[in-house]
Amino acid sequence: MSSVVSIHRDGRAPVVQADxxxxxxxxRAENLxxxxxxxxxxxxxxxxxxxxxxxxxxxxxxxxxxxxxxLLSGYAEPTAGSLSMDKGVVRFVGPEQAQQAGIVLVHQExxxxxxxxxxxxxxxxxxxxxxxxxxxxTMRRLAAEKLAELGSMVSPNALVRNISLADRQLVQIxxxxxxxxxxxxxxxxxxxxxxxxxxRLLSIILQLKAQKIAVxxxxxxxDEVQRIADKVTVLRDGKLVGTHPGHxxxxxxxxxxxxxxxxxxxxxxxxxxxxxxxxxxVRNLSVPGFAKDITFDVxxxxxxxxxxxxxxxxxxxxxxxxxxxxxxxxxxLEGKSINIHSARAAIDAGIGYLTEDRKGKGLLLQERLAxxxxxxxxxxxxxxxxxxxxxxxxxxxxAVDQYDIRLKSLGVKAGQLSGGNQQKLLLAKILLAAxxxxxxxxxxRGIDIANKAQIYAFIQRLVMEGKACVVISSEMQELIGxxxxxxxxxxxxxxxxVSGDEMTEHNVALLATSDVAxxxxxxxxx
Amino acid sequence: xxxxxxxxxxxxEREWNIGWADVGPFVALIALLAIGFAVNPDFLSAxxxxxxITRSAFIAxxxxxxxxxxxxxxxxxxxGSMAAFITxxxxxxxxxxxPDWGVSAIxxxxxxxxxxxLLCGLMNGIIVTVGKIEPFIATLGTMxxxxxxxxxxxxxxxxxxxxxxRDAYRPVYxxxxxxxxxPILISIAVAVVASFILYxxxxxxxxxxxxxxEDVARYSGISIIKTRTIAYAIQGACVAIAxxxxxxxxxxxxxxxxxxxxxxxxxxxxxxxxxxxxxKGHVWGTVAxxxxxxxxxxxxxxxxxxxxxxxxxxxxVIIIIAMLIQRFSK
Numbered sequence: 001m002s003s004v005v006s007i008h009r010d011g012r013a014p015v016v017q018a019d020x021x022x023x024x025x026x027x028r029a030e031n032l033x034x035x036x037x038x039x040x041x042x043x044x045x046x047x048x049x050x051x052x053x054x055x056x057x058x059x060x061x062x063x064x065x066x067x068x069x070x071l072l073s074g075y076a077e078p079t080a081g082s083l084s085m086d087k088g089v090v091r092f093v094g095p096e097q098a099q100q101a102g103i104v105l106v107h108q109e110x111x112x113x114x115x116x117x118x119x120x121x122x123x124x125x126x127x128x129x130x131x132x133x134x135x136x137x138t139m140r141r142l143a144a145e146k147l148a149e150l151g152s153m154v155s156p157n158a159l160v161r162n163i164s165l166a167d168r169q170l171v172q173i174x175x176x177x178x179x180x181x182x183x184x185x186x187x188x189x190x191x192x193x194x195x196x197x198x199x200r201l202l203s204i205i206l207q208l209k210a211q212k213i214a215v216x217x218x219x220x221x222x223d224e225v226q227r228i229a230d231k232v233t234v235l236r237d238g239k240l241v242g243t244h245p246g247h248x249x250x251x252x253x254x255x256x257x258x259x260x261x262x263x264x265x266x267x268x269x270x271x272x273x274x275x276x277x278x279x280x281x282v283r284n285l286s287v288p289g290f291a292k293d294i295t296f297d298v299x300x301x302x303x304x305x306x307x308x309x310x311x312x313x314x315x316x317x318x319x320x321x322x323x324x325x326x327x328x329x330x331x332x333l334e335g336k337s338i339n340i341h342s343a344r345a346a347i348d349a350g351i352g353y354l355t356e357d358r359k360g361k362g363l364l365l366q367e368r369l370a371x372x373x374x375x376x377x378x379x380x381x382x383x384x385x386x387x388x389x390x391x392x393x394x395x396x397x398x399a400v401d402q403y404d405i406r407l408k409s410l411g412v413k414a415g416q417l418s419g420g421n422q423q424k425l426l427l428a429k430i431l432l433a434a435x436x437x438x439x440x441x442x443x444x445r446g447i448d449i450a451n452k453a454q455i456y457a458f459i460q461r462l463v464m465e466g467k468a469c470v471v472i473s474s475e476m477q478e479l480i481g482x483x484x485x486x487x488x489x490x491x492x493x494x495x496x497x498v499s500g501d502e503m504t505e506h507n508v509a510l511l512a513t514s515d516v517a518x519x520x521x522x523x524x525x526x
Numbered sequence: 527x528x529x530x531x532x533x534x535x536x537x538x539e540r541e542w543n544i545g546w547a548d549v550g551p552f553v554a555l556i557a558l559l560a561i562g563f564a565v566n567p568d569f570l571s572a573x574x575x576x577x578x579i580t581r582s583a584f585i586a587x588x589x590x591x592x593x594x595x596x597x598x599x600x601x602x603x604x605x606g607s608m609a610a611f612i613t614x615x616x617x618x619x620x621x622x623x624x625p626d627w628g629v630s631a632i633x634x635x636x637x638x639x640x641x642x643x644l645l646c647g648l649m650n651g652i653i654v655t656v657g658k659i660e661p662f663i664a665t666l667g668t669m670x671x672x673x674x675x676x677x678x679x680x681x682x683x684x685x686x687x688x689x690x691x692r693d694a695y696r697p698v699y700x701x702x703x704x705x706x707x708x709p710i711l712i713s714i715a716v717a718v719v720a721s722f723i724l725y726x727x728x729x730x731x732x733x734x735x736x737x738x739x740e741d742v743a744r745y746s747g748i749s750i751i752k753t754r755t756i757a758y759a760i761q762g763a764c765v766a767i768a769x770x771x772x773x774x775x776x777x778x779x780x781x782x783x784x785x786x787x788x789x790x791x792x793x794x795x796x797x798x799x800x801x802x803x804x805x806k807g808h809v810w811g812t813v814a815x816x817x818x819x820x821x822x823x824x825x826x827x828x829x830x831x832x833x834x835x836x837x838x839x840x841x842x843v844i845i846i847i848a849m850l851i852q853r854f855s856k
Binding site for chain 2: 322324343344346347348353355357360361362363364365366367371375376378379382385386387429433
């Protein structure tokens with residue numbers, strides 16, 4: 001039935017006649033929902049997946065794609081709804097059960113053991129045995145065959161740490177395809193691949209399709225989706241927007257479907273374009289591995305947005321500017337050159353960076369609020385060697401008042417605050433160092449709508465006070481709602497700029513995902 | 527639950543959130559004294575307690591330094607052999623200068639000791655921070671180096687202090703002020719200075735931040751390298767102070783001076799309430815920890831329950847139990 005090398009088939013996946021296969025779905029998801037605590041990440045998704053069909057799932061970051069995949073492949077269990085296969089309703093507790101039923105997920109991240117060989121990784125946890133010992137020779141032979149089939153020349157004896165990222169991805173795919181499966185799910189498989197490697201992967205997927213295997217394909221690269229998908233399903237905010245025949249949609253259509261929605265009155269009114277003189281100038285900045293040759297300016301009283309998919313290099317770019325990552329290039333603040341190799345120098349010069357990782361890099365969760373508040377402004381706040389506790393307490397009282405931080409008492413630890421209040425504390429901390437340029441990475445990640453609106457208002461207030469603001473966000477509506485201008489990054493470069501009426505979600509999405517320039521807003525690719 | 531809203535003024539109030547880590551060591555200390563009294567009433571005599579606490583002074587002083595290192599997220603295994611090395615250098619320097627300088631060789635030697643201690647600590651710190659080598663490995667290496675140096679310097683034997691200096695130097699260990707042995711006063715002074723640095727100065731704040739979460743500290747513009755290197759240098763200075771007190775006790779340095787002190791020092795810090803993975807340091811807890819260790823050793827000698835040869839074994843058991851408590855109380 002298959003030209004794919006099949007190793008220990010245990011026959012648990014029922015063999016169905018080829019004719020039935022074509023009509024009957026491999027897997028049917030009915031009213032699938034998933035909630036994490038009070039947050040609904042996926043609601044009421046119904047979808048049929050047919051054999052021999054490449055079915056693409058697209059959506060913005062946070063639309064629920066990954067959650068959906070995890071539910072299908074047994075990594076998470078739905079809070080409501082059901083999955084059914086040919087014999088009726090199935091329930092997977094753990095990915096092993098899904099794999100026994102013939103469903104496998106190829107992860108986006110590389111999950112291989114660096115110190116083991118390619119062959120050892122392929123068979124990890126399911127080693128072939130002969131006479132009670134591990135049968136290395138057979139495993140190496142089968143690994144070589146499998147990899148050759150996928151077009152990889154990598155040796156089965158090579159250590160995984162010594163092979164390229166693309167080869168690792170192929171090893172991971174080979175591992176998933178080692179058994180015969182009925183549904184293979186690819187989560188952003190081409191994120192780390194380049195030109196030829198992408199082509200090879202796409203041909204592997206077409207080969208799977210020829211073998212009547214169903215393929216679910218998640219990708220941000222709309223051009224690939226357009227080329228190979230038989231069907232395209234769009235998710236938005238955890239809901240299914242629709243399923244369309246692949247060839248009926250242009251990339252523009254897809255972008256529109258991914259984002260189209262009204263902007264709520266969540267955002268403060270934009271100040272009439274009063275952008276003043278240049279505050280921050282970044283010239284030819286590169287952060288090895290993440291961002292290449294980036295040049296841009298931020299003006300006084302301006303909110304500049306940075307859009308792009310996860311992994312486009314936005315966060316790393318600003319970490320480079322802040323001296324938190326090795327970087328090359330020039331940064332000037334109000335005409336004065338800044339040392340980009342020291343976080344202290346950047347903060348002292350007047351750049352504040354609010355990290356996207358509030359809990360991991362922003363706040364000391366085990367500490368009280370006052371030490372957190374003053375941590376990046378210790379010198380400013382406590383000149384000389386000693387600490388001024390009373391000043392610190394006064395500053396905390398002021399910050400609590402000014403940023404409306406809700407708390408039970410001033411003595412709580414930072415970790416005891418809610419996400420929104422932690423974010424406000426973090427904002428207060430960054431602003432205590434009196435920056436003239438404030439960079440806010442994911443200003444509203446994981447916080448509720450009321451706090452969101454407040455944070456937008458605070459950002460607005462900052463630019464009214466004459467500061468310059470940079471907002472990095474994966475939520476396009478947020479950027480469009482508050483920014484005067486948006487730079488879109490893609491694969492470590494600035495793909496384009498949109499402002500004014502061109503600032504629409506599909507223009508941004510298009511720049512972020514494909515080479516096609518939007519309508520007329522090609523912007524300055526500077 | 528009262529929620530304070532933006533419009534309500536909040537009174538700056540002093541919070542007294544005292545956790546187990548703050549009081550635990552002192553509770554244990556009192557419990558130990560009670561047990562000791564039950565086992566042998568002599569245990570609580572002023573002479574015995576004075577002796578025990580005096581003996582614990584070396585470990586207490588070094589452990590106060592280790593509180594900085596551990597609080598900042600580091601570890602120093604080299605303290606015992608560093609103490610032996612500094613003792614050796616100090617005695618050799620004093621002996622060389624004694625014929626010319628007479629008794630003033632002693633204070634000069636003390637200055638040399640502190641300088642050597644700072645340098646040794648700085649070296650450890652730079653290897654760990656600039657060299658980016660795991661503190662465990664880096665200080666395991668320097669532990670071997672210092673131990674080899676003292677063995678080499680003493681030719682495998684002893685380096686005794688010059689007879690002419692012995693009497694003048696004696697009071698540093700055996701002397702008292704107002705009836706309190708000098709080593710106890712010195713260790714209290716060291717702890718006072720240390721708690722001032724750790725709790726009243728900016729450096730203490732940085733130290734705890736670096737140990738609690740390196741990333742948060744880095745993103746707040748705090749230099750990890752500087753903060754941690756200073757902690758190692760403070761450790762070196764503390765080792766030197768301990769060495770200065772130690773010289774008159776035996777009047778010599780030998781290749782076995784300070785053997786296994788690192789175990790006692792780290793145990794004292796951990797049972798004192800400072801988390802081994804870094805974060806807030808507990809200076810006075812550390813001092814209590816050092817006294818607890820010496821009391822247990824003393825109790826073993828006085829009680830005849832357990833052979834005193836097993837002292838290090840008991841200390842090993844204590845550090846493991848303390849770590850288990852830290853792990854499971856989270």
